Amino acid sequence: MLGPLQPLIDMVTSPLFLMIVLFPGLTSIAIIGALLGWLERKVTARVQLRIGPLYASPAGGILQMFADLIKLSFKELFVPENSDAFFFIMAPTTGLVIGAALVGLIPFAPGLQIANIEVGLPAFLAIITLSPSLVLLAGWSANSKFPFIGGLRALFQQTAYEIPLWLSALGVIMMAGTLNLAQIVAAQSTGWFIIPQALGAFIFLVTSVAEMERLPFDLPEAESEIMMGWQAEYPGVLFLAAQGPGFVKLYAFSALFTTIYLGGFLGPSLLPPLFWMLSKTLVVIILIMLLRSTFPRVRLDQLLRAGWTTLLTLAIVNIGITYLLVVGLPTF
Amino acid sequence: MVAQGIPEIGAYIGFLFVSTVALIIVLKLLITPRDPRPTPEKKKPFESGQIAVGPGRTRFIIQYYPYLLMFVVYDVIAMFLFAWGLNLRSLGEAGSLPVLVFIVVLLIPLGYALHLANHRENW
Numbered sequence: 150m151l152g153p154l155q156p157l158i159d160m161v162t163s164p165l166f167l168m169i170v171l172f173p174g175l176t177s178i179a180i181i182g183a184l185l186g187w188l189e190r191k192v193t194a195r196v197q198l199r200i201g202p203l204y205a206s207p208a209g210g211i212l213q214m215f216a217d218l219i220k221l222s223f224k225e226l227f228v229p230e231n232s233d234a235f236f237f238i239m240a241p242t243t244g245l246v247i248g249a250a251l252v253g254l255i256p257f258a259p260g261l262q263i264a265n266i267e268v269g270l271p272a273f274l275a276i277i278t279l280s281p282s283l284v285l286l287a288g289w290s291a292n293s294k295f296p297f298i299g300g301l302r303a304l305f306q307q308t309a310y311e312i313p314l315w316l317s318a319l320g321v322i323m324m325a326g327t328l329n330l331a332q333i334v335a336a337q338s339t340g341w342f343i344i345p346q347a348l349g350a351f352i353f354l355v356t357s358v359a360e361m362e363r364l365p366f367d368l369p370e371a372e373s374e375i376m377m378g379w380q381a382e383y384p385g386v387l388f389l390a391a392q393g394p395g396f397v398k399l400y401a402f403s404a405l406f407t408t409i410y411l412g413g414f415l416g417p418s419l420l421p422p423l424f425w426m427l428s429k430t431l432v433v434i435i436l437i438m439l440l441r442s443t444f445p446r447v448r449l450d451q452l453l454r455a456g457w458t459t460l461l462t463l464a465i466v467n468i469g470i471t472y473l474l475v476v477g478l479p480t481f
Numbered sequence: 482m483v484a485q486g487i488p489e490i491g492a493y494i495g496f497l498f499v500s501t502v503a504l505i506i507v508l509k510l511l512i513t514p515r516d517p518r519p520t521p522e523k524k525k526p527f528e529s530g531q532i533a534v535g536p537g538r539t540r541f542i543i544q545y546y547p548y549l550l551m552f553v554v555y556d557v558i559a560m561f562l563f564a565w566g567l568n569l570r571s572l573g574e575a576g577s578l579p580v581l582v583f584i585v586v587l588l589i590p591l592g593y594a595l596h597l598a599n600h601r602e603n604w
Contacts, residue, residue: 326570472581
């Protein structure tokens with residue numbers, strides 16, 4: 150009776166389909182993104198001696214972002230005049246795809262990885278490189294001054310952090326001798342890379358916060374200077390689509406930081422590997438959220454100068470240290 | 482594989498979730514309010530209550546342009562270092578010497594370019 154439907158059922162119940170749809174794929178990305186939005190508001194509120202979301206559920210407003218999602222979904226979609234409607238709608242929705250594609254590269258447990266490709270780490274950094282271009286496209290298409298300024302800031306900001314980000318990841322590759330994320334985790338079974346790569350981990354954390362456009366470096370959407378920058382014109386659910394990738398990128402970058410510096414899913418075998426992976430990721434996420442509520446926003450010229458002088462110099466010093474650790478003192 | 486331990490009901494939960502999202506999108510398109518005749522003020526770009534004047538796509542900020550030029554050059558060079566870093570153990574000291582010379586040679590123009598770029602009176 151199920152004859153014609155059998156291939157469909159086989160596809161739906163195949164492990165890869167389950168991983169793409171359930172965990173670590175789309176369903177978990179959507180739920181974790183929404184929960185991170187709640188967590189960020191709660192952490193920021195506690196730092197600022199406020200309470201934060203409270204009423205949206207019995208458990209301290211944990212459903213606040215779902216309530217926001219329902220509210221924003223039923224608002225009017227309005228495209229301002231003289232804007233490029235195609236790119237205006239395409240840019241934030243493509244941002245969601247980029248955020249979801251990043252999570253697919255992360256090994257959450259042995260075998261629990263959607264795409265175990267040989268060039269996992271450069272692929273992750275290459276996919277994330279597209280997001281400032283989308284911000285510029287969104288800012289340009291809105292045909293409004295503040296979004297356009299925000300988009301240009303995203304472009305200039307990218308030049309400041311991109312090279313230190315790649316060079317700090319190079320230290321990990323020199324230690325591990327592989328680009329595959331699962332093999333990088335396996336290479337850390339003798340010791341986490343954060344100890345030999347402490348400087349590289351610091352640079353990676355700072356530049357990834359700049360990549361995510363989070364608060365010390367949130368120049369493209371500085372709400373007190375250029376009133377949300379490139380997101381200013383987005384109505385209703387498109388605003389949610391513009392905000393959402395930020396939380397998905399936070400999740401993906403924290404998982405990547407855990408994978409390449411904190412030993413990934415490795416840990417005592419009392420608890421399953423997935424527990425270690427997610428708990429380490431949560432620690433990194435809360436660290437980044439505390440950075441957001443602690444530091445003031447930098448200026449664009451400060452960020453460019455710091456990225457091109459301090460961070461780049463430190464990244465090159467880190468490569469030198471890693472060279473000495475791997476190859477040894479030069480004999481010539 | 483851990484994923485094979487996920488029971489079959491998981492597939493249906495995931496399928497239910499995705500189809501619920503699709504249903505919400507369709508419902509949303511039907512329910513979302515539409516303004517048949519928006520006023521001219523509503524169609525204007527939002528500038529915190531000020532009346533928008535002039536084109537939205539304004540002039541380009543030129544003062545950080547040298548950083549863009551440097552980025553085009555040095556981002557590609559960072560890529561070349563990945564090939565070296567990946568094979569560092571097999572290359573050893575003898576194979577790494579040209580790359581280290583390459584890095585040092587490239588740092589000299591980088592320093593000069595930064596000297597020019599950081600002094601904005603040049604631009």
